[in-house]
Amino acid sequence: MIYLDYTSTTPVRDEVLESFIKTTKNFWGNPSSIHKLGLISENLLTMARGQMKDLIDAKNYEVIFTGSATEASNLAIKGICFQNATRGKHIITTLVEHPSVFNTFKQLESEGYEVTFLQVDKDGRINVEDLEKSLRDDTILVSIMYVNNEIGTIMPIEEIGEILSKFPKIAYHVDIVQALGRLPVRLADMQIDLATLSAHKIYGLKGSGALFIKKGLMLKPQQIGGSQEFNLRAGTVDVPSCVALAKAMRLIIEDIDENYKYVKRLNIQLRKILSNYQQIVINSPIENCSPFIINCSLRGIKSETFVHAFEKSKIYFSTKSACSSKKNEPSRILRAIGLDEELSTNEIRFSLSHLTTSQEIITFENTLQEVIKELK
Amino acid sequence: MLYDRILVKYGELTLKGKNKASFINQTIRTIKEKCKKFEKLEYINNFERFYIILNGEDYEKVTEALNNVFGLHSYSLTAKCESNLEAIKDLAKKVVETEIKVKTTFKVETNRVDKNFPMTSLEVSKVVASHVLKNSPHLIVNVRNPEITLKVEIRSNGTYIMTKEIIGLGGLPVGMDGKGILMLSGGIDSPVAGFFIQKRGVSIDMLHFSSPPYTSDRSKQKVFDLTEKLAKYAPKNRIRVFNIPFTKLQKAIYDNCPESYNITIMRRMMYRIAEKVAKKNKAVIIINGENVGQVASQTLQSMYVINNVTSMPIIRPVATMDKIEIIKIAKKIETYDISIRPYEDCCTIFVPKHPVTKPELDKCIEYENNFDYEAYITECIENIEVIDVNAGNPPKIVSSSDIGSLF
Numbered sequence: 001m002i003y004l005d006y007t008s009t010t011p012v013r014d015e016v017l018e019s020f021i022k023t024t025k026n027f028w029g030n031p032s033s034i035h036k037l038g039l040i041s042e043n044l045l046t047m048a049r050g051q052m053k054d055l056i057d058a059k060n061y062e063v064i065f066t067g068s069a070t071e072a073s074n075l076a077i078k079g080i081c082f083q084n085a086t087r088g089k090h091i092i093t094t095l096v097e098h099p100s101v102f103n104t105f106k107q108l109e110s111e112g113y114e115v116t117f118l119q120v121d122k123d124g125r126i127n128v129e130d131l132e133k134s135l136r137d138d139t140i141l142v143s144i145m146y147v148n149n150e151i152g153t154i155m156p157i158e159e160i161g162e163i164l165s166k167f168p169k170i171a172y173h174v175d176i177v178q179a180l181g182r183l184p185v186r187l188a189d190m191q192i193d194l195a196t197l198s199a200h201k202i203y204g205l206k207g208s209g210a211l212f213i214k215k216g217l218m219l220k221p222q223q224i225g226g227s228q229e230f231n232l233r234a235g236t237v238d239v240p241s242c243v244a245l246a247k248a249m250r251l252i253i254e255d256i257d258e259n260y261k262y263v264k265r266l267n268i269q270l271r272k273i274l275s276n277y278q279q280i281v282i283n284s285p286i287e288n289c290s291p292f293i294i295n296c297s298l299r300g301i302k303s304e305t306f307v308h309a310f311e312k313s314k315i316y317f318s319t320k321s322a323c324s325s326k327k328n329e330p331s332r333i334l335r336a337i338g339l340d341e342e343l344s345t346n347e348i349r350f351s352l353s354h355l356t357t358s359q360e361i362i363t364f365e366n367t368l369q370e371v372i373k374e375l376k
Numbered sequence: 377m378l379y380d381r382i383l384v385k386y387g388e389l390t391l392k393g394k395n396k397a398s399f400i401n402q403t404i405r406t407i408k409e410k411c412k413k414f415e416k417l418e419y420i421n422n423f424e425r426f427y428i429i430l431n432g433e434d435y436e437k438v439t440e441a442l443n444n445v446f447g448l449h450s451y452s453l454t455a456k457c458e459s460n461l462e463a464i465k466d467l468a469k470k471v472v473e474t475e476i477k478v479k480t481t482f483k484v485e486t487n488r489v490d491k492n493f494p495m496t497s498l499e500v501s502k503v504v505a506s507h508v509l510k511n512s513p514h515l516i517v518n519v520r521n522p523e524i525t526l527k528v529e530i531r532s533n534g535t536y537i538m539t540k541e542i543i544g545l546g547g548l549p550v551g552m553d554g555k556g557i558l559m560l561s562g563g564i565d566s567p568v569a570g571f572f573i574q575k576r577g578v579s580i581d582m583l584h585f586s587s588p589p590y591t592s593d594r595s596k597q598k599v600f601d602l603t604e605k606l607a608k609y610a611p612k613n614r615i616r617v618f619n620i621p622f623t624k625l626q627k628a629i630y631d632n633c634p635e636s637y638n639i640t641i642m643r644r645m646m647y648r649i650a651e652k653v654a655k656k657n658k659a660v661i662i663i664n665g666e667n668v669g670q671v672a673s674q675t676l677q678s679m680y681v682i683n684n685v686t687s688m689p690i691i692r693p694v695a696t697m698d699k700i701e702i703i704k705i706a707k708k709i710e711t712y713d714i715s716i717r718p719y720e721d722c723c724t725i726f727v728p729k730h731p732v733t734k735p736e737l738d739k740c741i742e743y744e745n746n747f748d749y750e751a752y753i754t755e756c757i758e759n760i761e762v763i764d765v766n767a768g769n770p771p772k773i774v775s776s777s778d779i780g781s782l783f
Contacts, residue, residue, distance in 0.1 A: 019782045026778070039593050040774040044782070047772070051783055166478065243782050250783065 007351035069198035079219030088138030152293030161191030181252030204248030448544030548577030565665030572693035
């Protein structure tokens with residue numbers, strides 16, 4: 001099998017799974033129980049949080065464990081909006097966010113919030129001046145993704161943080177799902193207030209995510225019940241998942257520089273191959289783009305057919321982001337960067353990993369030749 | 377990297393007479409200990425001034441470490457360039473660009489130590505100010521009362537430029553004046569007392585009383601976590617905790633003395649134990665978080681009666697502070713969130729319905745003669761539990777061997 005869809009999800013690392021299993025077997029106490037078994041689980045939870053904070057410069061943050069990045073983003077966005085509705089109802093995001101953010105903003109819009117959806121340029125990046133101009137007295141939230149999950153574009157997260165630092169009443173939420181473990185993430189340094197991440201994108205388990213919240217920031221809880229997770233996310237905490245997430249984060253961040261350099265080389269190799277075919281248009285920008293993602297459009301070939309044509313050789317990649325690929329309509333992101341309907345509809349996305357080998361890319365190239373011939 | 381070194385200024389310890397050198401040496405030792413993890417640092421000791429040469433280490437992380445050192449009045453991030461006008465202008469502009477992001481009033485102050493430099497201090501200030509002004513939209517000159525003073529120091533080996541002075545913790549270097557025993561209950565006040573006593577240069581050991589099963593492992597964890605927050609000020613980043621198993625003695629008091637005197641007598645027992653632990657560990661004072669008038673055992677009459685069991689000095693750093701002030705400090709030193717965890721400690725169990733607010737000394741002695749408390753005290757001391765708590769790594773109830781490679 002050749003898997004080129006690491007942006008959709010990643011295989012679990014053995015070490016991470018081992019931590020999960022050990023914690024599940026040996027430390028199954030409820031961290032909220034008052035007895036020693038409970039305290040031990042609470043200890044593990046504290047250690048997991050501490051390690052995660054250390055890894056992304058987040059000493060002054062709380063970590064809320066969630067069931068997914070989607071849940072984390074919902075909590076961040078709605079938590080801020082519902083908490084601050086009396087102060088203002090203007091919120092800002094971009095046209096190219098992941099559905100978990102974009103559709104949450106859409107929902108809020110239908111409930112009376114005023115949303116500014118920032119346009120992006122042909123590379124998929126917002127213009128910082130546009131953001132500055134759209135800030136108002138009643139703006140309460142800005143949510144911008146770090147790395148675009150479809151095309152890999154890196155947003156000017158630090159620059160935005162710098163601008164928003166002059167507006168202490170505006171909360172700054174960043175979806176770091178595709179950046180974590182791939183690009184440098186330093187929450188305090190980047191002046192981020194809220195950050196969403198996911199375990200299964202960093203060789204951790206599915207069903208596990210987290211929201212980092214700068215201390216002192218008030219959110220309205222979106223799930224009501226017990227007082228777990230600082231009263232922000234009721235429900236018995238899944239300690240094994242939390243421990244596994246902390247471990248996955250450590251392992252991926254430890255090798256971040258090495259992996260980046262390695263994947264950058266694979267990226268160049270793959271780009272070169274793809275650019276040999278006039279049927280393939282590469283959409284991911286070369287500059288300020290995550291090397292882990294190469295997004296393309298097909299001319300004269302349906303992306304679905306294309307993906308299926310590779311299946312028999314057990315080569316897997318995506319048509320578009322897994323979270324929006326069920327519908328056969330143009331990609332919102334590709335439309336936003338100015339592509340026509342055909343190119344926006346026939347989108348394919350390759351995503352790489354430190355697990356990808358150069359040989360796999362060569363095998364892919366051979367299959368690509370055949371497929372293009374066959375589909376002509 | 378823009379900044380090349382950090383200039384450290386000492387606090388009131390420079391007012392010391394003959395002992396000044398030993399105060400400064402202790403401060404330097406502490407700085408070096410706190411900065412040990414930054415291997416590339418070099419130090420230059422000028423007696424009145426102390427330079428930390430960064431050699432590429434992250435200045436923010438280094439200043440963070442310096443923020444835990446008592447004895448420092450202030451420190452300034454300093455950039456260095458060659459002593460020629462173009463280089464100075466260029467560096468001044470860079471420093472301003474890095475430091476100043478909002479509208480600010482400023483002036484330039486030049487000190488020409490190297491008199492061979494071809495311009496006067498005033499001339500340099502003028503040229504640098506106008507260069508910086510031209511290039512920064514945020515600056516307004518104000519020579520009388522500026523928010524920021526850009527200091528330019530021209531020396532023969534190079535020119536140093538610095539802007540803001542970061543105010544340090546002040547106080548005296550910890551470890552200068554012997555050791556004390558801090559009675560740490562788990563409440564809000566005693567950690568703050570621990571912060572203040574360290575500020576005066578006193579090293580501390582912690583004394584905690586636990587009464588299982590009335591108190592739980594969680595309240596012990598609380599004590600570890602509180603100690604961890606205070607350990608970062610200790611010279612070796614470590615504070616020792618003495619945990620006294622207090623249940624039997626507390627029960628004996630309950631069984632043998634009138635209920636209204638329970639707390640008074642319990643406190644007297646605690647002082648007796650504290651004195652014994654202190655003497656055994658070369659400590660000469662007892663410190664606690666008592667606050668005049670806060671609870672029944674902290675009325676003046678109570679303090680008098682309770683204090684009567686020992687002649688060892690008892691320092692109460694927060695005695696006269698308002699609760700609001702104490703909470704403010706507790707939040708600053710990050711102990712507040714830990715202190716408000718809702719677990720029972722030995723002072724919240726066996727609490728009488730109507731504690732005596734004006735206890736009498738004679739009565740205390742009379743009630744204490746009802747039982748052989750010395751034997752209980754000896755037992756407490758014999759079964760003392762000793763735990764060393766390191767900054768950054770509070771001990772956990774779960775043992776590290778159990779955790780193995782989980783993380």
